[in-house]
Amino acid sequence: MSRRSATALALAALVLPLTAACVPNDTSGDGASGAASTGPLTVRSTADACEVSASSVAAGPVTFSVTNDGDDVTEFYLLGEDGLRVVAEVENIGPGLSRDLVAQVRPGTYWTSCKPGMVGDGIRAEFTVTDSGSAVTPTGDAAEQLATAESQYVAYVKDQVGALVAATQEFADAYAAGDDAKARDLYAATRVHWERVEPVAESFGDLDPLLDLREADLEEGQTWTGWHLVEKDLWQPTPDANGGVTYTPLTPEQRKAAADDIVANTAKLQEQVTDPQFTFEAFQIANGAKELLDEVATGKVTGEEEIWSHTDLWDFQANVDGARVAFEVLGDVVTAKDADLADELTQRFTDLQTLLTAQGSVETGFTSYTDLTEAQVKELAAAVDALSEPLSQLTATVTGA
Structure with missing residues (x-):
């Protein structure tokens, strides 16, 4: 987040x-x-x-x-x-x-x-x-390519959110029932679906903080809800990691309320993306790709996102997945306008994915972030930086700005 x-x-x-x-x-x-x-x-x-x-x-x-x-x-x-x-x-x-x-x-x-x-x-x-008096968006072949890209991306978002809804319910049931082992097993894999499409959730305003707010980002008087509240309860910190205070586990009633909040807010997200009026325009898709990579650079590489569970590499992979899909649905437009940029982005995504694959996969599990060596973290960070620069050109290329 x-x-x-x-x-x-x-x-x-x-x-x-x-x-x-x-x-x-x-x-x-x-x-x-x-x-x-x-x-x-x-x-x-x-x-x-x-x-x-x-x-x-x-x-x-x-x-x-x-x-x-x-x-x-x-x-x-x-x-x-x-x-x-x-x-x-x-x-x-x-x-x-x-x-x-x-x-x-x-x-x-x-x-x-x-x-x-x-x-x-x-x-x-x-x-x-x-009103500029002229077409706001491209016409002709470019318009058709962008319309296809937007349609494909919206379908991708709906698919990911649908998977998120189902997985969230299973996770919430396990957590509310006190089955911590099952809930821990489901936590990271469920959140992958969220992390892949987070820019869409952010566009709806309050859904992102309700579901994905980190404790470090709480403002005074703000009520904490969402995934990271539950994360902390499942991977309870020692006093040293909790500001010198002994952690107080959530009560069964608080657990149920937290689980219900996550389920309800995820359902709201699904309502938004399945609304017949929902769309995500090409420039938003391109901006979203860069936002996802920025998420990696500011949260995942630093290990700050999943500070209790250390499942950051699942989120890292999901953000990269989402950014890559955004680029790929716009691929025909990018190739037509700047083939060299398209080739560079393809190579940079491949290089970064190679490093991630060396640490596991969403299906089989990843290395705990705390088990990575300093050299491995630096290598991942360098690959993110190498991808970030050409990815920052994506929106201008797509829109012709």
Whole structure:
């Protein structure tokens, strides 16, 4: 789970408009506020400001170049008109660093939001997309290729979520019944289905933190639910690993409530992805591939995701699976536009998969993350970095931004 998800519940509870902390958007070179932009937009994030170089842009591909001029890690979101739906996001931007976010946007009202420190409600401003008078998405053969890719990816998501629902029920039944051995056996393999499609879950706002929030990302007063609450109870820490406090196991009633929450929220996810109106556009698929690899770099490689069970390699593999599928469904488009990029991505995915396969598989089980040597962790991290750079070009290639 990404660190930004720790605050998604608070985000979902906001009542729009929330502009009190926003810096007015400045657009053209003369400093005129509110004008429409015709080129890449710059975003400057600080502790108390989210300065976007334009408050309006013409429909079509848009690139936000986000620079963190603050002292804390930040994130940037493009939200739908309701302020809840995540249209596109870029996470984990360290102080002094810049990251690009590419989105394919249609006419309408949106919200930009920076989240310095990756906590709180975010610094928001209204953002307008005007009718450009031309097609927002590609036409002809490219349009058909993208439509096929979107259809294939949605089918993949539905399949993974369906498998997640069934496996979650079996896991929850075992855990609620006190069969810890069975629950431990089912834990990692069940979560694989979630980790493969997590960008989709994140786009629905509060489902990600309800199901996948880590204890380290809890805000003061926030109720902890989901997989990692149960993970801690199944792999109970010693006082040294629990802030010097003896861990108190959940009661049978608390176990049942935790299990029921996971089942109910997973069912909500299934309702969302099986809704006839559900779609995931090509630029979201491409962005999602990069998000999944970022998840690996910031959580799995560090061993922070599964801090109690140390089943990080299952999640690692699932994130790579999801990123690879996203690339593959877009493969025809990428090959047509940049065959060299397609070849490089194919090779980088192969190289990373070779290292993962050496440690096991989802079907047979993986090495505990704590059993990896420092050299093995560094090798995995290097392979992730090698894949990350070309994967960051995927959205711009697909959208023509």
